[in-house]
Amino acid sequence: MTSSSLANALVLFHFLLALTLALRVIYSRRASSAALAWLTVLFAFPLVGVLAYLLIGEPRLGQARARRRAELVSFHGAFADRFLPPQTDPVCETRFRQIAHLVRADSGYVATGGNHTRLLSDTDAILQAFIADIRAAQRTCLMAFYIVEGSGRVEAVLQALMQAAGRGVRCQLLADALGSAAFWRSGWPARLRGAGVEVTRALPVGLLKSFWVRSDVRNHRKLLIVDYRVAYTGSYNLVDPALFKQNAGVGQWVDAVMRCEGLVAQELAAVFYGDWAVENAHNLSATLEQLAGYVEKMPPLVEPSTGGTLMQVIPSQPGGDAALVYDVITNALNVAQERVVISTPYFVPDDALLNTLVMTARRGVQVTLIVPRHVDSRLVRYASRTYYQPLLDAGVQLMLFDGGLLHTKAVVIDDSFALFGTVNMDMRSFYLNLELSLAIYTPETVATIRALLDHYLAHSEAPDIAQHPPRIQRFIERCVRLVSPLL
Incomplete structure (x- = not known):
């Protein structure tokens, strides 16, 4: 085969591959603006566009993860009548009751009342609250963060977590593989595991893995749950803003978290366990065993108390054409x-x-x-x-x-x-x-x-x-x- 014939064959192969991917884009369930953007990239940037689509064009999380999630969902459904609060519609205003119904129909999470909340917007106050609740923990400490950096003021939080594990509290930390890359390269994972803290990498990345599992789909959640009773979530990553990305020229990051005490903490724990369990087979089996024991020993659920804050958990993840x-x-x-x-x-x-x-x-x-x-x-x-x-x-x-x-x-x-x-x-x-x-x-x-x-x-x-x-x-x-x- 001459060099010109080879070049023509490569051009034809690229065109057919781009055309195949374009058909996948057209027939996929995605926003029209995203579809048009991908069509533009595929045909405007030869080779680069095709490679980009193969790497990040579809929100693939892997078949093994999907199987583990299906098993967890099956377990969750079997115990939902005891594990979750009653399916009621306590929202007063009709316009917002319809939103609550939309969330419940899509996710299964209901609006729960009787929650006591405190909004924290100062880093010292956030970290001090974290430490105080971790030190008061008796059974479990569940943590999931997109970014973890164990420097500066955050070191005291990780020290409190290790101390809690040392006195018999089951402590679990889930950190995103990409967002927390510096954490995973540091000595902290080994120190935490040595102290008895269970540590798992969320959505691990790799060059070959990228062709089967999309690497830029990240676990962007931020969670701390203590004893299924107290929970925190919000925009705050587990970092010291006085040290984090100080060379970016944007100043310190300004964040806030909500401290919640009540039934909503159990629902946020369910979100954490879902993310934890699907990472590997060991996590899944251990989670199912732990939750089965919890459900068997827990007292019957009572009606949510009156007063407090009425709130509803909205988890979101890739998949389908609707978010x-x-x-x-x-x-x-x-x-x-x-x-x-x-x-x-x-x-x-x-x-x-x-x-x-x-x-x-x-x-x-x-x-x-x-x-x-x-x-x-x-x-x-x-x-x-x-x-x-x-x-x-x-x-x-x-x-x-x-x-x-x-x-x-x-x-x-x-x-x-x-x-x-x-x-x-x-x-x-x-x-x-x-x-x-x-x-x-x-x-x-x-x-x-x-x-x-x-x-x-x-x-x-x-x-x-x-x-x-x-x-x-x-x-x-x-x-x-x-x-x-x-x-």
């Missing part, structure tokens, strides 16, 4: 009547979410979007700016936070409903990562989140729209926007 938390956000925006306040570090919506925000503002609802002035991703920064003008034209109040990298993720609707958790306003959080949100239906608790967002607003400024960026920058921003559904 639960995305549907909840769009539904909440559509039923908003007076005011919407959103805080997010990364804002890269699809056209449907952008139009929903625009229409919400155009029908007279006061919409405020708070984002950090500087973020640690150049691509996200370029993509986000292209959405500013349509929002401003619709009357959205866009505010740039100047106190660091604002990492808190929250949505407040009419001071009556809130979403709080780990979800960014981008397609990666909606459709790819394992994420976690709390839907909060009690106005008094919503008011604490609203007060925190008002504090952020006091340290924010509106963008200067009179300043036009250079033409080359605008060109780059628009090019990046073409692939923003893939970011």
